[in-house]
Ligand SMILES: Nc1ncnc2c1ncn2[C@@H]1O[C@H](COP(=O)(O)OP(=O)(O)OP(=O)(O)O)[C@@H](O)[C@H]1O
């Protein structure tokens with residue numbers, strides 16, 4: 001089962017047994033793994049951030065509400081996609097939820113197809129975010145291979161300075177700058193200036 | 207006469223010899239003595255005669271005086287009778303006298319006003335003609351029982367009865383009874399008061415209360431609607447999911463009937479649950495709720511809690527239930543008592559709303575037998591309680607300390623409970639919460655009303 005550790009999972013938090021029971025069946029039937037919890041605190045105790053997934057969350061619950069859990073997760077920088085399910089379609093609640101990044105706010109009872117679509121969307125989003133994360137990690141690692149001088153040259157290039165201008169600023173020859181530039185492209189595995197710009201953006205250099 | 211006979215004796219013996227004379231003298235002396243004695247007796251007799259004459263005269267005078275007094279008292283009696291008669295006939299109350307057989311002896315003018323019969327239509331006939339038929343039979347038995355055994359619940363007290371009007375309709379009456387004897391014969395006098403007017407007033411008050419209760423019930427429901435909608439949405443959400451799963455199961459190449467049956471059973475449960483909530487709510491906002499039924503108070507309380515469960519959950523309130531088993535039923539207007547319990551629950555929940563976030567909230571509800579004849583419901587919270595200055599005011603209409611309160615909850619609750627011959631009381635520990643108590647007569651007790 002170890003390899004399933006990284007299968008996406010749908011977390012379901014609702015204090016009502018009938019809701020947990022029925023939605024678990026439904027979501028499992030659609031082919032997802034489901035883990036259900038009767039309270040927000042229980043979920044926080046068991047949540048494994050390494051595993052991709054999305055969170056199906058009731059708004060009103062005793063002790064800790066769904067909105068409070070969303071806030072707690074944000075504070076811990078755990079940005080698992082959240083789909084709220086609520087018996088009361090309170091505009092204020094849903095606005096708050098969306099501002100804090102919720103995928104959707106579904107009013108009970110809802111169309112199952114819509115729920116399953118949102119779940120798929122959420123999981124997709126999480127997987128994508130995770131791949132973006134690892135890509136970023138990789139690029140940062142490549143960036144770490146640049147020498148301080150190469151970093152200087154990179155900054156000049158991405159702030160739209162030509163080779164000539166850069167050489168003048170750095171008080172070196174044009175050929176030296178050309179050589180640095182070729183090394184940078186190689187280390188960052190970029191084929192063009194456009195790609196270099198994209199990488200710079202991903203690493204928040206721009 | 208005596209002196210005449212004495213002289214004739216003396217004359218008769220004059221010519222006889224002296225021996226005889228001595229005899230004669232002796233006789234004479236005896237006669238003289240007798241005469242003296244007689245004279246003495248006569249004197250006494252005369253005296254007695256005189257005394258008797260005097261006495262006779264005196265008693266004659268007394269007799270005259272008596273006769274005069276008698277005349278006077280006869281006159282007074284006549285006056286009194288006339289006065290009584292005018293009272294008798296002017297009284298608003300009907301007054302009717304019957305003999306030991308239940309036959310009418312007298313009836314006053316008010317009887318005609320109340321029951322439509324003039325005195326002459328009643329005298330000599332049975333009192334039963336003035337009662338709805340089923341009462342008549344009982345009445346005969348009551349009189350007989352009373353005469354035979356001498357005890358009755360009805361003598362000396364006022365009872366509510368129904369009279370039968372000449373026109374065929376019944377008239378609500380207050381009846382008080384007295385008995386009296388003439389020449390050893392028992393008679394009963396009944397005094398009747400027509401209570402239609404009062405009954406009408408009571409009826410109007412009841413209807414007014416009912417209307418007010420209905421209006422406030424609608425308000426109560428309005429405030430609770432979102433919580434109730436949530437309560438209904440829960441089972442519906444489950445049903446939608448369960449049925450979808452069932453449909454998917456049916457599409458599978460190998461049908462897992464056991465699993466399907468399990469899911470359908472759960473679906474069924476949830477549908478029932480949704481139905482119950484809707485049912486409760488519909489009953490609750492119905493306007494015509496006049497009938498009283500036998501109600502299990504514990505079940506009623508559980509239903510009310512069901513309608514508040516969303517709020518209880520959201521405020522994280524610990525609910526403590528101490529419902530005594532096997533309580534007698536209560537004979538009540540179910541919806542009205544629900545309204546009272548809901549008002550108390552909502553007040554308690556609202557009272558705990560502003561407690562600090564981490565302050566434990568406790569709502570405790572109990573039922574128990576109070577004495578043998580009353581059932582008590584207690585609703586206790588650990589909110590702020592009621593300040594001493596407010597104690598007297600909280601039950602008055604429109605008194606509220608809430609931004610969105612109407613202040614009708616407690617006042618209408620008290621009226622409803624009192625209309626059930628019960629009482630609504632409370633006990634407050636400022637700073638520690640308060641307890642409201644409802645007492646209601648149990649079924650056995652309520653039958654007496
Ligand atoms: N359990 C309680 N704890 C503290 N105060 C209470 C409690 N119950 C009632 N009160 C006080 O009594 C007042 C009157 O209550 P009542 O139920 O009659 O009206 P209300 O709750 O204010 O409005 P509504 O008409 O909506 O019920 C309340 O405003 C509150 O101040």
Ligand SMILES: [Mg+2]
Pocket residue numbers: 549552553615616
């Ligand atoms: Mg109230």
